[in-house]
Amino acid sequence: MCGIVGYIGDKLVAPILLEGLSKLEYRGYDSAGIAVCDENGVTIEKAVGKLENLYKKTDNGTTISGTKGIGHTRWATHGKPTEENAHPHKSERFVLVHNGIIENEEFLRSKYLKGVNFVSETDTEIIPWLLDKFTQSGEDTEMAIRHLMSEIVGSYALAIIDRENPDVLYAVKNKSPLLIGKGEGFNMIGSDSMAMIANTNMFFEIHDKEYVVITKETVKIYTQYGKLIDRAPFKAELDLSDTEKGTYAHFMIKEIEEQPAVIRRLIQKYADENGDISVDKAIVNDIQSCDKIYIIACGTSYHAGLVGKQLFETMAKKPCDSYIASEFVHNTPLLSEKPFFIFISQSGETADSRAVMVKVKAMGHKILTITNVKGSTLSREANYTLLLHAGPEIAVASTKAYTAQIAVLAILASTVAKEPGLDIKYELSKVANVIETICSESETYKYLAEKYLKNARNAFYIGRCVDYYVCLEAALKLKEISYIQAEGFAAGELKHGTIALIEKGTPVIAIITQENINLNTRSNIEEVKARGAKTLVISTSSLSSHNDKIVIRDVHPLLAPIVSVVPTQYIAYYAALCKGRDIDKPRNLAKSVTVE
Ligand code: F6R
Numbered sequence: 001m002c003g004i005v006g007y008i009g010d011k012l013v014a015p016i017l018l019e020g021l022s023k024l025e026y027r028g029y030d031s032a033g034i035a036v037c038d039e040n041g042v043t044i045e046k047a048v049g050k051l052e053n054l055y056k057k058t059d060n061g062t063t064i065s066g067t068k069g070i071g072h073t074r075w076a077t078h079g080k081p082t083e084e085n086a087h088p089h090k091s092e093r094f095v096l097v098h099n100g101i102i103e104n105e106e107f108l109r110s111k112y113l114k115g116v117n118f119v120s121e122t123d124t125e126i127i128p129w130l131l132d133k134f135t136q137s138g139e140d141t142e143m144a145i146r147h148l149m150s151e152i153v154g155s156y157a158l159a160i161i162d163r164e165n166p167d168v169l170y171a172v173k174n175k176s177p178l179l180i181g182k183g184e185g186f187n188m189i190g191s192d193s194m195a196m197i198a199n200t201n202m203f204f205e206i207h208d209k210e211y212v213v214i215t216k217e218t219v220k221i222y223t224q225y226g227k228l229i230d231r232a233p234f235k236a237e238l239d240l241s242d243t244e245k246g247t248y249a250h251f252m253i254k255e256i257e258e259q260p261a262v263i264r265r266l267i268q269k270y271a272d273e274n275g276d277i278s279v280d281k282a283i284v285n286d287i288q289s290c291d292k293i294y295i296i297a298c299g300t301s302y303h304a305g306l307v308g309k310q311l312f313e314t315m316a317k318k319p320c321d322s323y324i325a326s327e328f329v330h331n332t333p334l335l336s337e338k339p340f341f342i343f344i345s346q347s348g349e350t351a352d353s354r355a356v357m358v359k360v361k362a363m364g365h366k367i368l369t370i371t372n373v374k375g376s377t378l379s380r381e382a383n384y385t386l387l388l389h390a391g392p393e394i395a396v397a398s399t400k401a402y403t404a405q406i407a408v409l410a411i412l413a414s415t416v417a418k419e420p421g422l423d424i425k426y427e428l429s430k431v432a433n434v435i436e437t438i439c440s441e442s443e444t445y446k447y448l449a450e451k452y453l454k455n456a457r458n459a460f461y462i463g464r465c466v467d468y469y470v471c472l473e474a475a476l477k478l479k480e481i482s483y484i485q486a487e488g489f490a491a492g493e494l495k496h497g498t499i500a501l502i503e504k505g506t507p508v509i510a511i512i513t514q515e516n517i518n519l520n521t522r523s524n525i526e527e528v529k530a531r532g533a534k535t536l537v538i539s540t541s542s543l544s545s546h547n548d549k550i551v552i553r554d555v556h557p558l559l560a561p562i563v564s565v566v567p568t569q570y571i572a573y574y575a576a577l578c579k580g581r582d583i584d585k586p587r588n589l590a591k592s593v594t595v596e
Pocket of ligand 1: 299302345346347348349396397398477480591592
């Protein structure tokens with residue numbers, strides 16, 4: 001979703017802003033803009049489409065002088081992606097960029113802004129005009145910002161230029177993510193650390209309903225009521241090389257191939273001083289004493305949650321269900337007496353998941369967040385956090401975060417299990433080795449993706465039990481990056497209606513990793529074959545049949561989803577590649593979905 005960057009210091013700012021925005025491209029956007037201040041005033045440049053258009057328009061930022069500025073990548077919500085709607089937006093005195101949505105926009109327009117000539121269709125444009133209005137009535141800038149915070153309802157991360165305070169940048173936050181980067185002789189604003197990591201790895205967290213006054217030397221954080229907050233910066237574990245794709249053609253393929261290393265890193269990170277896998281005892285005790293685990297997540301993380309359900313119920317004998325956050329928030333099921341909540345989120349910023357967190361927190365329930373981003377909103381607001389240690393995931397399509405999520409769920413479920421069960425450390429090491437073998441066969445997946453999917457309009461993944469959960473993820477990956485209409489289906493359910501869609505040449509990919517359903521899924525493959533489907537089977541070696549085209553080495557059946565998903569990630573990648581898609585930034589999608 002939208003990205004923000006800001007800088008105040010001594011260097012020429014436009015190239016810094018553009019570089020920061022380029023690191024935010026992975027979040028998804030359809031226009032971009034910057035505003036830069038020098039002694040002559042504020043220059044604003046905007047461009048629709050790719051950031052390179054803005055680079056061209058400003059000759060890589062060199063045509064604009066000034067050492068203070070703000071920038072934005074916009075993912076359209078209110079109004080089309082046009083230059084008028086692109087940020088920054090301005091009034092007579094203020095220029096600003098905004099992530100989020102103002103919910104009481106209409107009310108504020110009629111209360112304060114009658115007669116203002118707005119040039120865009122955005123909700124954002126009311127904000128600089130409200131600040132104008134408040135300062136014209138005698139408030140100083142900080143008072144006007146506090147006033148603004150008391151009036152606007154919704155989500156907002158703002159970076160603000162006040163033409164009358166040339167040595168200051170302001171930032172404001174509620175619900176949308178925002179960090180302040182601390183430098184030597186400069187400071188920065190960013191919607192995530194990536195925007196600033198080329199310049200600094202020290203950051204201040206900003207909480208909801210706080211605003212920040214930033215000069216090149218100082219960062220002062222205040223509550224909505226103007227009380228100064230004493231908060232130390234933290235050091236990010238990220239470095240610049242993590243955000244670059246090196247010799248890989250795309251981030252997605254790099255991230256697929258990082259998976260063995262991520263699993264090995266997790267084994268290391270979750271090992272105690274004796275080398276045994278362990279998790280914070282308080283988390284384990286809370287889960288052991290709850291009567292049901294509720295997993296809340298969206299998209300790929302929800303699919304990992306489905307596998308988590310299987311792991312908790314089988315290994316730890318705990319009832320568990322995985323829920324889609326955007327459904328759970330409005331259609332909350334009747335809760336058990338002692339629930340325990342697990343939120344799974346790569347970014348830790350997903351607004352749908354956060355809406356549920358706010359709700360269950362208010363009910364007083366215990367919450368664990370499993371996330372890749374230390375210090376993210378969902379992590380801060382939970383009682384506990386377990387990190388994925390996957391390194392930044394930049395491709396919009398999630399791969400290594402999914403496998404890391406299942407690995408962390410398996411570590412947790414095996415720790416919660418009272419009976420000694422599987423040796424998780426040994427089994428995960430095996431998983432890492434098997435993924436490595438799969439990665440060495442990428443040419444096979446390329447060939448199969450071209451053969452089965454190059455000309456396909458639609459496709460099915462079918463499986464049963466945990467294989468079905470992987471099918472849901474495999475289909476999501478395929479559709480989001482190749483735009484082939486793909487469906488993950490419970491193999492036994494096809495014949496109850498959906499089989500009507502199978503015609504000559506429809507690609508149907510089956511996943512078989514569980515002995516108890518092997519023969520049943522194979523019968524379903526025969527059913528679709530008889531109706532003309534082009535079938536492809538992914539199976540584990542102990543269950544394979546001589547016609548299976550992808551055979552993966554056996555791992556513990558409970559951990560099979562971590563390996564069986566990998567060929568499907570490759571298939572999605574190569575299908576998208578042969579269709580010439582924009583793999584790392586598929587259309588209409590955003591990496592960090594910060595609106596509900
Ligand atoms: C798909 C994908 C999305 C995310 C979903 C939740 O490849 O990445 O479906 O999984 O938007 O995002 P997080 O995990 O950041 O909460």
